[in-house]
Amino acid sequence: MEKTFNRVAGAVAYATGRPWVFALCLTSVLIxxxxxxxxxxxxxWQLVINTGTTIVTFLMVFLIQNxxxxxxxxxxxKLDELIRAGKGKNDFIGIERLTEAEVEQFxxxxxxAKEGNAVATV
Incomplete structure (x- = not known):
């Protein structure tokens, strides 16, 4: 189920980013x-466009988020692997899971370090 959803979500996200889809939507609104x-x-007549756009927007939020x-x-x-394989500090691996305050420390x-000062360990 998850692989099917991912495949469908990826295909829809790709398709909705294409110029012809925008043209199709624009044409629909003009009609x-x-x-x-x-x-x-x-x-x-008003309900048709309101309902249509609401449904599309609601579904697209979940597809785009996925x-x-x-x-x-x-x-x-990929970034974690680059850090592990390179000369980066391994302390940076997984910082996306930290709190805002902890990320601010990093x-x-x-x-x-950019200013050339000594880097303190976290």
Missing amino acids: WAVSGPAFNYSET TQNRDGAAIQA RSMCAQ
């Missing part, structure tokens, strides 16, 4: 807008 006089700008979570986790794993340490 809806032009059809207003034919429906006397009724509440049903792809962002997977991308973020993959990037973190940022301060990096700022000091």
